[in-house]
Each structure stands twice: as structure tokens, then as C-alpha cells.
Amino acid sequence: MTTTPPAFPASAREWLARLIAFDTTSRNSNLALVDAIAAWLDAMGVRSTRIAGAAGRKANLLFSIGPEVAGGVVLSGHTDVVPVDGQDWSSDPWTLCERDGRLHGRGTADMKGFLAAGLSRVPAMLAAGLKRPVHFALSYDEEVGLLGAPSLIEALLAGVPRPGLVVVGEPTGMRIVDRHKGIMGLRTTVLGHEAHSSQTHLGVSANMVATRLMARIVEIADRLAAAPQDASGFEPSHTTTTIGLINGGTAPNILARECSFVWDIRSASPTEARAVYDEVEACARELDAAIRARFADCGIATEILSDVPPLTGVGNAPALELVSRLTDTPEREVASYVAEAGLFERAGLPTVICGPGRIAQAHQPDEYIETSQLAAGEAFMDRLVEALCR
Numbered sequence: 001m002t003t004t005p006p007a008f009p010a011s012a013r014e015w016l017a018r019l020i021a022f023d024t025t026s027r028n029s030n031l032a033l034v035d036a037i038a039a040w041l042d043a044m045g046v047r048s049t050r051i052a053g054a055a056g057r058k059a060n061l062l063f064s065i066g067p068e069v070a071g072g073v074v075l076s077g078h079t080d081v082v083p084v085d086g087q088d089w090s091s092d093p094w095t096l097c098e099r100d101g102r103l104h105g106r107g108t109a110d111m112k113g114f115l116a117a118g119l120s121r122v123p124a125m126l127a128a129g130l131k132r133p134v135h136f137a138l139s140y141d142e143e144v145g146l147l148g149a150p151s152l153i154e155a156l157l158a159g160v161p162r163p164g165l166v167v168v169g170e171p172t173g174m175r176i177v178d179r180h181k182g183i184m185g186l187r188t189t190v191l192g193h194e195a196h197s198s199q200t201h202l203g204v205s206a207n208m209v210a211t212r213l214m215a216r217i218v219e220i221a222d223r224l225a226a227a228p229q230d231a232s233g234f235e236p237s238h239t240t241t242t243i244g245l246i247n248g249g250t251a252p253n254i255l256a257r258e259c260s261f262v263w264d265i266r267s268a269s270p271t272e273a274r275a276v277y278d279e280v281e282a283c284a285r286e287l288d289a290a291i292r293a294r295f296a297d298c299g300i301a302t303e304i305l306s307d308v309p310p311l312t313g314v315g316n317a318p319a320l321e322l323v324s325r326l327t328d329t330p331e332r333e334v335a336s337y338v339a340e341a342g343l344f345e346r347a348g349l350p351t352v353i354c355g356p357g358r359i360a361q362a363h364q365p366d367e368y369i370e371t372s373q374l375a376a377g378e379a380f381m382d383r384l385v386e387a388l389c390r
Helices: 012-020 031-043 108-120 122-128 149-159 206-226 270-294 317-327 341-346 371-389
Strands: 048-052 059-065 073-078 097-099 102-104 134-139 165-168 176-180 182-191 240-248 258-267 299-308 332-335 351-353 368-370
Touching: 012 108, 012 371, 031 048, 031 059, 048 149, 059 122, 059 149, 073 108, 073 341, 102 108, 102 371, 108 122, 108 134, 108 368, 108 371, 122 371, 134 149, 149 341, 165 317, 165 341, 176 317, 176 341, 182 206, 182 270, 206 240, 206 258, 206 270, 258 270, 270 299, 317 351, 317 371, 341 351, 368 371
Parallel strands: 073 134, 073 165, 165 351, 176 332
Antiparallel strands: 048 059, 059 134, 097 102, 102 368, 176 351, 182 258, 182 299, 240 258
């Protein structure tokens, strides 16, 4: 008995429907999506490379179309999406649904629309006789700390002649973003000494100590917000620090043994971000010494979960020139969010961000990409093919 292989998508819309059907929420594996794309490529004789994550449940995917020469264009996109938990959707988030010129589904804007536009043009790229290659770099776990991109970039630089530039297809409305903030994500854990809550002299509450440290972070955040605003274009223009998650204690009448909190620093300046980190660490060391003096099993430790550089725009003229020409958009914009672009730039590759869809629709219930935006993404890919044939 033989099984007929499934038909592969052709248009960008068909690709988008196929990609949305894979629930690649970051907590899940993305291997089914990666396997489907790899099988399609294999059927066309295109070799692809998986770069597996540490646990084996995730993988980046890298493949190239065109000659093995330097100066190619990297199209970079992440395969994971954010959760839909607790959101009020009007339709199934994993089934593409069109309403009033909008294509709804989780990841339509961020950023499977860009992937769909690029994948739909692979057959045309194969037939076009490109003079310079297109490298597709699909990552995992961008939404939870840009975890897959470092190994993907390493494999890219080791496996292909050096590319000329990178386009990261985050949703920008097909406008060019040439700078974004960086992020340092951190988890601080305080270990206290348990005792009955009526006998505070016999223990150390990890919650009480953690609140003192968190108060310092709030003070720093307020100070940064009160500083004069600059003309960088970022909103807000200043470095920010926020506390996102707090977890501590076991019962109301027990001095908490452990309290942890996750916080971040977002800045266009790595120097200023490090200064914030150092100030919080200095406070943590003071508190750590005080509680260890009382009980040896107490302590404070901070783990750096992610440290992603900003996209500075320095040295990115080749990417700006090409993408400006392909989009007929000379204006430059900045983004306060973090993207993989800063990692590509740090690796020495001229990089900009430009993709279909709008960031305002990302991560929302009823997320959508306008049909006109998906068409603009397709037009960008068509012009890219023409440019690489010259």
C-alpha cells in the first residue's frame, strides 16, 4: 500500500495557513514544522541543515538557494509564537481565518507572514538563475530569550560563504527599522531560613529580603524615567527595568525559605544596561552579607537568562541600501522591542529589520496580518529575486 504525499503550499496565503496550523508556542516543540519544510525542500532537491537545541525538542533550520558564493542575502525569521492562553479569540487561533481583509491566526503578524512570503518564492528562486544566494535562517525560541539564534548564526557563518547582509522579517509594516534596544533578562533567587512567622528572630524571610532588593530596582526605574529624554527616537527613550514574575513562600505563617523574581533591563546602550545591573548587584551583595551573617544557609544569587545586544545601525549601509531600494522606503525607524537583528550585527553582518504585518497586532487576541501587507511581503521577495539575478 502506498501513501500519496501531501500537496505542498504554493501561494503565500497557502503557506501561511499551513504554518499557522502548527502550534509552535515556545513551550512546545517546533520539530513538526521544521520537518514539514525540510521534506518540501528535499522533494525539490534543496539540502537543509537542522541545528538542534540542547534538549532535542527544538531545531533551527538553515538552507540556501543559489550559487555558493559570498555576498548573499539572509532572510531571518523565528518559528515560535507566544501563547494564546487566557485570550479571547473570535476564531480558532490555529486555523487561518479571513475577515474584512485581515488574515487572523496566532503568528500571522509575528512572524509567519514573513516566512510564508519567503517560502512561497523558493520555486521562483530556484528557477531564476540567481547570481547571489538567498539564505533562509529559521530559528526557535526567539520569544523566550532568543535562545536558538546564536547557534543558528554560528552554523550560518561556518556553513556558507560570508553573506553580504541580513533582513530580519519582524512585522514593521514593510518599513525599515535600523536600530532596536537590547535586553538583559535575569532571575534573582533569595534563600532565607524558615521559622514560625511569630518568631521572626529565629529565621530570615526570603520574601522580606527580596522586597528590599525589588524596591531598589523600582527606585532605579523611577530615576531613569525622570531623566531628560533624548532624541534617539525610542519610546521610551530611556533605559527601562521591570519585574515580570515573582514567586515566594509556602504558607502565611512560615518565614519564606525561597523567593525568586524575574526582571529585565532594556537599553540602547550596553554600558548603561551594565551600570544598572552592577547597581542592583551591589545592593544584593550587601543584603547577602547581612543574611549570611545570621544563618549560613541563606544567600542571594542572580542568573543571567539572556543578554541580547541592541541593533546599533553601525556598519549596516549595505542592508539599508538594498532594502530601501526594494521597498522604495528611504525612512528609518527604531524599535523598543528586542529582535535577533542585534545578534546578526554583533556577528559582523549588516542587518536591518523589515517585514509584513504590524507589531501592534502581535501577541494580541485575534492577531492578524492585512492581506495587503502579505501582498507587500510577496512583492518584496519578487524584487529581491530580480535584484539577485542582476
